[in-house]
Amino acid sequence: MAHDTYTYDVLIIGAGGAGLRAAIEAANAGVSVGLICKSLLGKAHTVMAEGGMAAALSHNDDRDNWKVHFADTMRGGQYVNNWRMAEIHAKEAPDRVRELEAWGAVFDRTPDGRINQRNFGGHRYPRLAHVGDRTGLELIRTLQDHTIHLGVTVHMEHTVVDLVLDGGRAAGALAYDRQSGRFHAFAAKAIILATGGIGRAYSVTSNSWEGTGDGHALAYRVGAELIDMEFVQFHPTGMVWPPSVKGILVTEGVRGEGGILKNSDGRRFMFDDIPDNYKPQTASDAEEGWRYTQGDKSARRPPELLTRDHVARCINREVKAGRGSPHGGVFLDIAWIKEKLPNAAEHIKRKLPSMYHQFMQLANLDITKEPMEVGPTTHYVMGGVRVDADSQMSTVPGLFAAGECASGINGANRLGGNSLSDLIVFGKRAGEYAAEYARKNPAARVSDEALARVERTALEPFERGASGENPYMVQKDLQQVMQALVGIVRQESEMREAVQTLQQLKARAARAGVSGGRDYHAGWHTALDLRNLLTVSEAIALSAIERRESRGGHFREDYPDKAAEFSTINMMVKEGAGGMQVTRVPIPPIPDELTQVIEEQKS
């Protein structure tokens, strides 16, 4: 089978924030770069990020610096983070944000003309550089518009089916062109995965259709290790009504600007449950919380801005206790600030334009007048490809990963705003080290037999034809299993049941069939996505069973507390002889100076 073959020094799979930032760095290093994106350029899921990117620029509060950011990130991650990644991230994020401005990004400004920063959950000081509530669009457009002048070859609407190795080293990939359905081979000296998340494994998610865990699964199938897969972040505030928009994100920025959560009794329930380690930094009453959101440096943050895992569980509890809103969420009220501010409606529209627009258009609701109904939605996976903190190289030589599909920086729970900064900090590093790897290593050989094997597998759904399983139905059933049995609140028996069901779904996916031509065939694409979704779902469920404690995004009803034996390990998933293997890997001891930084910030 002959394929058009594209050869690059560095091949990047994924063109969101991490992939584009990696492309810029690799191109600047003087190597040839190919960039594959599943959608059109500039449409990746990064575009949906709203609140901002966290960087200790200390523009709005000069007490902020990398140490505070580092300590916040570690506390948010419940100390199972890769401390070296958290350190690099906190130190390098400010430069990465500043350089965006040199590439044309136009952030909101402080009164003295610098980049403005806003409050966000788990961040001690105002730290999120932002553009209203469309920061992700600003990031992706800035990187996109910069990249197109650097000689990077972009392959739009291409999906990678599998990676190919050469003697254990990453060598290439086979992809199909969505538009024509034709296959293309790619050969590269180094490959960077920047494919984002796994949200589409759940029925309620803020993720676009692209979040099918491609990078996780591609890496897994060539023998790379995944860690922390049990840690899935359920964002506390997704839309709950109307049904067709269920899961769409409502930015944390609403709470950062003074929005409060209430149950059906009108009670501000977040004040009822404040974890001990956050008590010293949390407001004691509503008035203090309001002052914090308005920039009063002597005030402490309102409990709505506690970490996402905690807020999501509190909302879940209110709903289960029968104190929810009519459509199964709770109330998020920003309209109330009219008691405090003249021109509140204008202020809300200016600070949260997309939210205003989104609710007006999709739910017929004016957020400047009425409270929103919100509930948890699957938002982000902390787990991903295990990488070296400095270089972002996986355990497979020549295979790198950056952004959401890599793991380590976030530990058990990611702080809002740390994702966009993660993309640019580690996207840059992946690009830099992949280019270096490409310069130091000879071209790898991409075997025709391996490519042919991948192609045969990819075409199987057509052989089975329309009498095979409907791929959309398998996907829907998979999402329901994960939502119901491996969701926000977990227990062993349910997760065992999920693992059993996943085996049945695997068998059904192997029977999925489609008919018709190969050009732009969504049913075929869905059939191929199933393989990746099943792999990440199994990894999440198996890791979650093994972590017999509750920590961050992983909450177990049968083990509701943290356990010391799990505080020093990560769960690692790898393909073994008998299928997926889960083992515990120890977290390397943290250096004394970083421990000291954490201790200093605990007061």
Added chain:
Amino acid sequence: MSAATFKIWRTLPGGDGTFQTFHTEVADGMVVLDVVHKVQAEQAPDLAVRWNCKAGKCGSCSAEINGTPRLMCMTRMDELNLWEPVTVEPMRAFPPIKDLVTDVSWNFRVKKGITKFTPRTPDAPDGTWRMAQRDVDRVQEFRKCIECFLCQDVCHVLRDHGKFDEFIGPRFFVYTANLEMNPLDTADRVPELKHDKGIGYCNITKCCTTVCPEHIHITDNAIIPLKERVVSRYYDPITRLLRVFTS
């Protein structure tokens, strides 16, 4: 649930197309993209539709609904008259690929040809710049653009006159305005606007502004100010006279 009839454009082998009729049920709060997905999952698995975020943020699902260019994800069913069939067809200004998907690659090529952002040397003590919010407000309006290309689709210079080689379309006037009005930028794009980008073709019918899902004032805030710059550079009699003496 209420019944609805959809007429969705399908490509036929050989490249022509026709409307195919689907009968389906519509639930509370559904948008057109939901219905298209429902049809895809239940009746036509190979129906081609481009989409991503389903939240009006990525600009992928552009189509013509009952003849009007719109985002499928932001068009609620309850604003359409369901007594009549709802027609959904691809953007007509661009070459068809399949069903509702069109080839929009021309737009990506056009963008590459516009002089890139060229900031002045940083002049604040910390090696960056200072910009006031009021000075970036107008640029931020342009940067809201989600590149759905609906403005390109509706523009008669492209749609009816096919001036793809001489005219960059509303989207890229907005893009150029964003660069020209960025307080840090030092490049001069007025000559290219006049000579290569065809700004003179626009006769400000404002169709682009009408269809913009981000409500950008494309004509008033981007195109007209750019036209004014071209006019004052090339057609203002006093400036021309001055140029005679100074050159």
